Amino acid sequence: MIRRLLVANRGEIARRIFATCRTIGIETVAVYSDADAGAPFVSEADYAVHLPGSAPSATYLRGDLIIAAARKTLADAIHPGYGFLAENPDFAESVAEAGLLWVGPPAKVIEVMGDKVEAKALLAEAEVPTLPSWTDPELVDEFPVLVKASTGGGGRGVRVVREPAALGEAVSSARREAFGAFGDGDVFCEKYVEGARHIEVQILADQHGGIVTLGERECSIQRRHQKVIEETPSPVVTPELREHLCSAAIAAAQAVGYVGVGTVEFLLTPAGDFFFLEMSTRLQVEHVVTEIVTGVDLVRMQLVVAEGGKLPMLAPPPLRGHAIEARLCAEDPSTAFLPATGVVHRLDVPGVTGRFGILSAPGIRLDAGVEPGSVIGVHYDSLLAKVVAWAPTRPEAARLLASTLARARIHGIVTNRDLLVRTLRHPAFLAGQTDTGMLDRHPEVLAPLLSSVDAVRLSCLAAALGSAAERRELAPQQPSVPSGWRNVPTVAQTVVYEGPAGPVEVGYRLHRTGALAQWWVRAVDPEELDLAGLGQPGPTNDHPPVAVISASPTLVVLDVIGILLSVHLNRVGSVTYVDSVEGSLALTELPRFPLPGPELADGALTAPLPGAVGRVLVVPGQRVDAGELLMTLEAMKLEHPVHAPAAGVVTELPVSAGAQVDTGTVLAVLTA
Template structure:
């Protein structure tokens, strides 16, 4: 499904006009240069997608619809990925680390030449806002599907963009965007502006290199953390300081420009609800924004685009206060992750617009022809643990089932059941996008669809998204960037005991699965009268009673099960008896449990692994453990006494302590980089460092011991 990079130079040497070059498994037609029509428009017949995952699949679908061939690139970690299988051609470009693969400009340009791709679509992230890459494409005669490099440069440097916007008459927020980057200078400007302030990477984006300092006491720590993350993400640790607007809304406008000076806006999106300064749910249009404010937002965004001669898809982001005053924040010079909600309310395909504009066509619609219809939501489904500060995760998608796609429901993803969410890249699994005629109907559809999005094998934020979508303040449209913090206890309540009725369902599912396996054993066994070929409760006597134990969180629950003559069960939990019966049924590829508990009937999707029973229904989901024998669990990884364990697999970025150092609870021990984010490891207790298990630059696996503490000496005089 591609060719080693070592063969690229050889293939380039063999290229000639109209010649075919044999690659492993296929013939590919080679063209030296792209052709132009008499109208001056380029004829894009093949596009290389310099990205991976969901956005690569998204671009491939539109390219296929337009009759444009697609070329994928992939790292060693993505060899069997969905985007590789979907593309017409695919090429290996290096190791899993993005710096050696997806961020390698030279490798991607080489593949573009070898594959005779006339254009490169950068997607979002990676090289999408890289000025040098856009320039390199131009030098090599390859169309970069994005704005001119000058626009990327001007808008990519926040201090420059603020100056340009101010000159263009776009409202901006107070801040410092100067060249003096000394700690003292930045601290003085923070004091002048007044706390709380936002520290931002000048070349930032996607929440990287961004920190809030609410007081002068925490300024230095937040500044250093932002600089480290910015250096890692953008190779530039220059910072700017802005006044932090308390409980603002994050409202952005989709703009589009062509090569003839035309520019339009396709209305706004509200992206206020965020965690770690990253968006988690978006909607279009913004709730509560009246037509006049909408028009002003759009016109300001078009001013911003025209000020930098913008071409292609872009997003102008604004901070909006509770009076609907708005201020320019930044411009993302690429297609946004959340672009599908704009497509849903405008009936457009923005990737198709990108390809057409890049080929030299005019905008497909004028401003007057762009109509807003209905309301759309996008929920980002992540591999992360909301109960653990949204810690990103990685691992296999053991089970993955989704609601059926339809015109008003889109699932944008780059993974399938059995695929693995890699530690090397962003932990987003999919984007669930819904549309309806109004906001309340769209919200109802979103909730219904989330109930049908079922995943096992790793932690996800699906239950959190359901909790968020059900919150009365969210339902009312009262959104802002502090929404999750303000409503944290409502959105993430402490885990409670599972209802005993649900435990009965889990026990029944286990019993019925046991029956299925026993029946299969009976059919395959020569001894049809073996007592092991029956699980009807009649192995030893007519009515059979057995004890079961299930794991509900950290608690073990004892269940006494009595088999009744009619095939039902009487289950006793904590002294209360439940009458239970039901059956398993197969629908499509999935198994469902139809169950009655004390006369209340339910239906749940049932998935049973070696250690867990999963129940998914329109009432919610449940995860019940099957206790592992003590001799097996003793070999588990519950942590080593006196150690600090890695919360995820990642790279040790910075170590702040050494052997012999005395630390207090909350002191910063080290910083890890994982899933493109910086994570600070703090001391869980007062103590003395006995051993540092890794060096800076090492990769640590999840639950690996990072540091060890010296054992505390017991003062015998105090214990007497």
């Protein structure tokens, strides 16, 4: 029996495993890096051991340090979570050699299934359908192909190549990214199928020959080959197809002598054929939806099997309704969804009925790795939380999840929340047309929820009214006098915010009665900003008539042509976070007397996100063509290319390989 378990992972999955351990009486041990010292999972463990450093290579990928931490805390078992060392056979073997219990399949099984090329060959012998693949990129003779990392998962080390000329760079880039994420840079090429679905089958196998499947998951909604939304059951898998998929998954497990909780992943073609992709010898991020519809705690099953116990079921349990999971990630829509950093000021998800555990009734489950105050840095992946809806039917689950995410108040960090909501509400998703190319075919889902001109203007007006109310509450004298150095109530109040599309001026004028007489929101040319001036009212004929019902620092209620609109506000420093039923907005109030900032040289290329400079492929004085790769940035386990926006000459190159840079740091200067 396991008495004390060390979790060799971080964030949301560590908290998830701890939750099950608490319910069955197992003590827990966390390991944490410098960057994670204040993370919630650290304080939730019974014991915690510090791993010096922040980079994964110095912390969560150091198996020797993790085993030493287990010995130091007298832990008798190690759970790897997912990612990092979860599918590293050498680490699994080292855990066993140290006399500790490994919560996962045997090392030899991880080794076989971790090599995706060898795994495909083995399962082809077991008559499981597989796609054509090439271990030598030079032998690829048909396109398009998918370049894939031989080990690991999570969409890292994956590239789609549609023409021979692009294959070399794609292979090199995938190798670097795979090595940075998994410590193994081997890749191979596989035939790419257009319009395919990603379907996976959850399996449980004990040490006594028992194998049970828990249905399929649909994981086709993806960006950059990373899953975004997952659900079970799939909207297109019939009972007959489910039986075939589960039979193939069992055959795959039996072919390698699998033991533990695992996932067999398939590609389902538009014609209805399916092919083996790979087998994840660990807990999947999306295991939550399977837990909800089956009522089976998969972490508990892992622990039961690791202790040598038998599976408590002989056949698959019935599926209960429909569950959909959305991955809430720190990503910036304004920079093509590059990972984002910052501090989480607020993470309020309404209607949550459970966290990290089985739900007793339909509702919302939240598995979050962060809390208010958490710092999102550049060292790890961008996943903040998994929000899951469970309902009797798929349309109800989609509606519930979309509404919950839309009403969530997420402040301090930009996220992919609007993309999730628009996808869940899109007719193609609701119709079950969810292949891996759906987001590429429907770019409209990339638009922010708060997109109508009137909704944006009303949010800006509410922010200005709330800020004025806060200043009046804090005023030491004459709180009834309007702010802005004015003692005449009828003179216009103005404030300038930096918004998503640039600076905007918000102005309003009050009657002597305090009622709103006039208001405007207009874009401002940054070169013509006069923040110290009074400003002039903009045109008002395109603004809807508005009456202010009430205004406080946290809530403004407006009457818009007879309809009440409640706007919630949260001011942190100079930033006001605005939430309403229309959508959310972050507005940064610009100072009236701004200090002059550094001027960027013409042609300066700046870092789109914090990270480390990877490869630098140019030198000062070099001529480059438009689109040429200049350098790469490494952040949040991904490699981001920096291309030349136009032809020119590299006149300045202030960074070198390995340098740490912040958002906005000048990387290079190009001269025409």
